[in-house]
Amino acid sequence: MMSGTASERPAMAFCRADGSGGNPALVQLGGTEARARALAQRHGAEVTWLQPDPDTGWRARFFLPASEITLCLHGLLAGAVRLWQDGEAQDRALVIATAAGPQTVSPVPADHRPPGAAIRLAGNHHRPIADGAALRPDIAAATGLCVGLDAFPPTLAGAARPKLVLRLEDPALVGRAVPDPAAVARLAGRTGATGLYLYALSGQAETGCLCIRARHFPAGLGIAEDPATGGAAAAPLLDLEHQGTGRIEAAVIDQGPGILTGTTSIGVQRLDPAGADWLVSGRVTI
Structure with a gap:
């Protein structure tokens, strides 16, 4: 699922049902932290950096142009959709480790619309x-x-x-x-x-x-x-x-x-x- 070289893919998360709008994010699969930070600074957008994790399967870190944050929901959803597109079973939830703890992201059926993802947000x-x-x-x-x-x-x-x-x-x-x-x-x-x-x-x-x-x-x-x-x-x-x-x-x-x-x-x-x-x-x- 992940080659030896890093690859980036732009995404728009939380878009409308017709695919318009959305919050931009870059999803980097593999590569280095320095590369992810440089991408965030160059593009002025959040970067989700995905790496293999021995416990959950995947780990995500989230970079803004000037900082790193523990959890970015739109970046997490974009990262999950990329993983499903790149070979993870599209009918199964993913557990993705983050600095805020492991997050379970479930697929939302496309139904002739852009694919979606959902996450449980606890502690409100x-x-x-x-x-x-x-x-x-x-x-x-x-x-x-x-x-x-x-x-x-x-x-x-x-x-x-x-x-x-x-x-x-x-x-x-x-x-x-x-x-x-x-x-x-x-x-x-x-x-x-x-x-x-x-x-x-x-x-x-x-x-x-x-x-x-x-x-x-x-x-x-x-x-x-x-x-x-x-x-x-x-x-x-x-x-x-x-x-x-x-x-x-x-x-x-x-x-x-x-x-x-x-x-x-x-x-x-x-x-x-x-x-x-x-x-x-x-x-x-x-």
Whole structure:
């Protein structure tokens, strides 16, 4: 399955059902860490470096232009789809070792659409902020938004590393935000979050599940915006439930820059009653 020389393949993860959009990633099979880091710097995109692992079969590391992160869901999904394309059994889940622990990635049937993958995201939580209103001037500075920030309280939510999450009433406001990376970094330092996640309800999908418009501005990663934050996909659902919307079973998240629509599509489905575990899925073109 892996030759002696490294090979790279571009991918778009969390793309729409028709194959458009997506979050770019490069999947490097084999080769060296130095090569993977150089690719990330040269292309300005996340690189998933896949190597054989004696325990799980495969190990993945994730490089950004300026850093390495423990887990990158869109890169992990892209890596799994490449492995299936390169010879792994396409009807079987893969266990891929990462710095965040082993991750089980399951195939999603293509059904005349781009192939997909799904991963269980455990340990999600929601924590209110005692004096969230005091953060609004900082949120305004981080987003360039002067109105619409006081409809709902900000909170901390996500998996192992929480985001500062704020619901907005109008999906168009989400699209109009212009991130200021320095202000985002100050806000993250003040709250202990790893970034600012804005979202709004935007309707219902054909399947009947909720549609959510979202954007994420990370801190300290060297990028102003992450167009697909699979690791925070459960955060807006938990926030909505704490605001009294009732139990949510599934949603489709339209994330990324754009006024009316984003650039990526993330599926999220509840796995346990408490809301700690969710299934995050996405389509991949590679």
